[in-house]
Amino acid sequence: MVRVDGSGSGGALIQVRGVDKNYSRAGEEIHVLQSLNLDVDKGEFVAFMGPSGSGKTTLLNLLGGLDVPTHGSITVDGDEITHMSAGKLTQWRARHVGFIFQMYNLIPVLNAFQNVELPLLLTKLSKSERRQHVEAALTIVGLAERMNHYPRQLSGGQEQRVAIARAIVADPTFLLCDEPTGDLDRKSADEILDLLTRLSTEYHKTILMVTHDPAAAERAHTLLHLNKGVLVEGAHLDQVAGGVA
Amino acid sequence: MKYSSLLFANLFRKKVRLMLTIGSFAAALFLFTFLAVVKSAFSRGVEVAGADRLVVINRTSIIQPLPIADRDKILTIPGIKAITHNNWFGGVYQDEKNFFPQFAIDIENQRMVFPEMVVPDDQWKTFLNDRQGAIAGARTAKRFGWKVGDRIPIKTTLFGGPGAWEFNLDGIYHNDRPGGDESQFWLQYKYFDESMPADQKGLIGWYVIRLDNPEDAARVAGAVDAVFANSTYETKTETESAFAASWVKQFGNIEFLILTIGSVVFFTLLLVTGNTMAIAVRERTAELAVLKAVGFSDRAVLFMVLGESILIAAIGGTLGLVFAAAAVPVLANALNGLLPVLVVSPVTLLTGVGFALAVGALSGLIPAFGAMRLRVVDALRRV
Ligand SMILES: Nc1ncnc2c1ncn2[C@@H]1O[C@H](COP(=O)(O)OP(=O)(O)OP(=O)(O)O)[C@@H](O)[C@H]1O
Ligand SMILES: [Mg+2]
Numbered sequence: 001m002v003r004v005d006g007s008g009s010g011g012a013l014i015q016v017r018g019v020d021k022n023y024s025r026a027g028e029e030i031h032v033l034q035s036l037n038l039d040v041d042k043g044e045f046v047a048f049m050g051p052s053g054s055g056k057t058t059l060l061n062l063l064g065g066l067d068v069p070t071h072g073s074i075t076v077d078g079d080e081i082t083h084m085s086a087g088k089l090t091q092w093r094a095r096h097v098g099f100i101f102q103m104y105n106l107i108p109v110l111n112a113f114q115n116v117e118l119p120l121l122l123t124k125l126s127k128s129e130r131r132q133h134v135e136a137a138l139t140i141v142g143l144a145e146r147m148n149h150y151p152r153q154l155s156g157g158q159e160q161r162v163a164i165a166r167a168i169v170a171d172p173t174f175l176l177c178d179e180p181t182g183d184l185d186r187k188s189a190d191e192i193l194d195l196l197t198r199l200s201t202e203y204h205k206t207i208l209m210v211t212h213d214p215a216a217a218e219r220a221h222t223l224l225h226l227n228k229g230v231l232v233e234g235a236h237l238d239q240v241a242g243g244v245a
Numbered sequence: 246m247k248y249s250s251l252l253f254a255n256l257f258r259k260k261v262r263l264m265l266t267i268g269s270f271a272a273a274l275f276l277f278t279f280l281a282v283v284k285s286a287f288s289r290g291v292e293v294a295g296a297d298r299l300v301v302i303n304r305t306s307i308i309q310p311l312p313i314a315d316r317d318k319i320l321t322i323p324g325i326k327a328i329t330h331n332n333w334f335g336g337v338y339q340d341e342k343n344f345f346p347q348f349a350i351d352i353e354n355q356r357m358v359f360p361e362m363v364v365p366d367d368q369w370k371t372f373l374n375d376r377q378g379a380i381a382g383a384r385t386a387k388r389f390g391w392k393v394g395d396r397i398p399i400k401t402t403l404f405g406g407p408g409a410w411e412f413n414l415d416g417i418y419h420n421d422r423p424g425g426d427e428s429q430f431w432l433q434y435k436y437f438d439e440s441m442p443a444d445q446k447g448l449i450g451w452y453v454i455r456l457d458n459p460e461d462a463a464r465v466a467g468a469v470d471a472v473f474a475n476s477t478y479e480t481k482t483e484t485e486s487a488f489a490a491s492w493v494k495q496f497g498n499i500e501f502l503i504l505t506i507g508s509v510v511f512f513t514l515l516l517v518t519g520n521t522m523a524i525a526v527r528e529r530t531a532e533l534a535v536l537k538a539v540g541f542s543d544r545a546v547l548f549m550v551l552g553e554s555i556l557i558a559a560i561g562g563t564l565g566l567v568f569a570a571a572a573v574p575v576l577a578n579a580l581n582g583l584l585p586v587l588v589v590s591p592v593t594l595l596t597g598v599g600f601a602l603a604v605g606a607l608s609g610l611i612p613a614f615g616a617m618r619l620r621v622v623d624a625l626r627r628v
Contacts, residue, residue, distance in 0.1 A: 090537065119540060
C-alpha cells in the first residue's frame with residue numbers, strides 16, 4: 001500500500017509525516033515540500049513524477065538520509081532517521097539505502113567489480129564473501145562477464161546496470177532511483193526498466209523512483225505526482241505492473 | 246587494507262600529474278639532503294672537536310701570531326696535561342685547487358694533544374729525526390696518491406720568499422674518531438722557524454692545550470687569558486669546539502643560508518602539492534559524494550585524501566633521498582676534498598623522510614578537510 005494522506009496504519013516500511021523542506025536563497029525562503037505525508041509498504045514500487053523544480057530530488061534525498069527536513073519526521077523500518085547524528089545517518093545509509101543516479105556516478109578508476117564491491121568494503125564480509133556477493137549482483141544485472149571492464153569501456157546502459165548492481169549488492173532495505181533512465185536511449189532505458197521491474201517482482205525490492213518518462217512510470221505499482229510541495233496519487237498502475245510481471 | 250585498491254586507483258588517475266608531483270618531491274628532497282650533507286660537513290669539525298682541548302689564539306685575530314715563549318707561562322697553570330703549538334703554512338701543492346691544511350707543529354707534544362691522530366711509531370721516529378720530514382692525513386695522502394718515502398714539493402709565497410719547499414713524507418696518520426679529520430699535513434716547527442726572517446722567528450700561530458679534566462675548561466681558559474691580559478700579545482682562549490664553530494662562520498652563515506633555502510623549498514613544495522591535491526579533490530567531487538552516499542564516513546574520506554598525498558610524498562621523497570645518496574659520493578669527488586667528509590647520515594635520511602611526510606600531510610590537509618565537509622546533496626547537484 002502507498003498512501004499520501006498520513007493515514008497509514010503505522011506498519012508501513014517508510015513513514016513520512018508532515019515534512020517541510022525550505023531552502024533560503026538570497027534571503028528568501030523557498031518552501032519546496034510542505035506538510036508532506038507518505039506511507040510506503042515493503043515491496044512497493046513507487047514512481048514520482050512532477051515538473052522540474054517541484055522537489056522530487058529533494059524528497060529522495062530526505063528519504064535516503066542525505067539531507068534533513070526542516071520540519072516533520074521520517075521513519076524507515078522503525079528507525080526515525082530525522083534525528084540521527086550525521087555519523088549514525090551515514091551508517092544507516094550503508095545498511096538500508098541503495099542509490100541509483102541519473103549519471104550512474106561510477107568511480108572511473110575502478111572496474112565494474114570494484115565499483116560494485118564499494119558498499120561491501122564497509123561491511124565485515126571477508127574477501128571471498130565479498131566476491132560472491134559482487135558476482136551475484138553482477139549476474140542479476142547481466143554483466144558478470146564485464147566485471148573487469150572500466151566504466152569508460154561500458155555503454156551508458158551497462159554503466160547504469162553496474163550502478164544498479166552496486167545499489168543492490170549489500171541487500172539494502174529499499175532502492176532510491178533519481179531519473180535512472182534520464183540519460184539513456186529508449187532501448188537501454190527499457191532494459192534498465194526491465195531490470196528494475198525484475199528486482200521488484202522477483203526479488204521483492206522496495207523501489208522509489210523519480211522519473212520524467214511515462215514509460216518508466218508505467219512500470220511502477222503506484223504513481224505519485226509531486227506538485228506545489230505535496231504528493232497526490234496518480235493512476236493506480238497495479239494492474240499494469242502485474243501484467244508485465 | 247581493504248581501501249588500498251581505491252587509494253592506488255585514485256593515485257594513478259592522472260599519471261602525468263602524478264609523475265610531476267612525485268618529481269617535485271624528489272627534487273626537493275634531493276636538494277634537502279644535499280644541503281643537509283653540506284651543512285653537516287661544515288659542522289662536523291665542531292661535533293668531533295675534543296671537549297678536553299682548548300685553543301689559544303691572539304686576541305686580535307687568528308692570523309696574528311703569539312710568542313713561543315708564552316708556552317712556559319701557560320704551563321704554570323694547573324690542570325694542563327699537554328700543550329702544543331701550530332703555525333699555518335699556506336702552501337700549494339701543484340695547483341691552487343689542491344687545497345689541504347698544512348701546519349708546522351711542535352713535534353714533541355703534538356701527539357699528546359691529539360692522541361686520536363694515530364701515526365705508527367716507526368714512522369713517527371723517522372719524522373722526528375728528519376728535519377724536512379712530513380706527516381700527512383690518510384685522506385690527503387690517498388687523494389694525491391702519496392706513499393711513505395715520497396718527496397713532496399709545496400710552493401709557498403708566504404714564508405722565505407717564493408719557491409718550493411720539499412718534504413719527505415715520513416708517515417701517514419689515521420683518525421680514530423669517526424668523521425675525524427684526516428686531511429692535515431704536518432711539518433716540523435723547527436725547520437719552519439729556521440727559514441723565517443729574524444723579525445718573525447719565535448712566533449707561533451696558536452696553542453692547543455689538552456686538559457686533565459674537561460670540567461676545568463672554563464677555569465683554565467680564564468687563567469690563560471688572565472696571564473696575558475694587558476701584554477703585547479693578549480690571548481683569546483676557547484674550547485676547541487667553540488673555536489671550530491667560529492672557524493666555520495668564516496665561510497659565512499652557512500646554517501642561515503641552508504635554513505633559508507630549505508624553507509623556500511618547503512613552502513614551494515607545500516604550495517605546489519597543496520594546489521595539486523586541491524585540484525585532484527575538486528575534480529572528483531561527485532565521486533566523493535557517491536562514496537559518502539554509499540556509506541563511507543566523513544572521516545574515511547578525509548583519510549583517503551590525506552593518505553593519497555602522504556603516499557605521493559613518501560614515494561617522491563624516497564626517490565629524492567635515494568638519488569641524493571647516490572649523488573653525494575660523486576659530488577664529494579668532484580669537490581676535490583675541499584670540504585670535510587661528505588656523508589649521508591641516517592639522521593639526514595630520517596629527517597628527510599619526516600620532512601617529506603610532513604609536507605605530504607600538510608598539503609593534503611586542506612583538500613582533505615574540504616572532502617570531509619563536502620555535503621552529498623550539494624556535490625551531486627553541482628554536476
Ligand atoms: N541547496 C539548495 N539551495 C537552494 N535551493 C535549492 C537547493 N536544492 C534545491 N533547491 C531548489 O529546490 C527546488 C526543488 O529542487 P529539486 O532538485 O528537488 O527539483 P526536481 O523536482 O528534482 O527537479 P528536476 O526534475 O529538474 O530534477 C528547486 O527550485 C531548486 O532550485
Ligand atoms: Mg531532480
